[in-house]
Amino acid sequence: MKTELLELREWPVFTDLADTQASVAEYFYYYNHKRRHSSIGYLKPYLFHQQQLDNIT
Known part of the structure; x- marks a missing residue:
């Protein structure tokens, strides 16, 4: 998340909550x-998760 989202944004990274x-x-x-x-x-x-669930049943 740090390199793919945060480092691409200008400062301040977020404007509000x-x-x-x-x-x-x-x-x-x-x-x-x-x-x-x-x-x-x-x-x-x-x-991948869906395939794992399908394999269980």
Whole structure:
């Protein structure tokens, strides 16, 4: 999050608490639903999680 979000923004990084919350929520969505992770076979974490749940049942 530090290098992908915070270092790209101008100072002050966030204007207020609402901006902070929205930015963090947006980053978490990107990280879990769009960004591919090498440690799980270049899948998106959400997809990987869904596959694991499907394998349980």
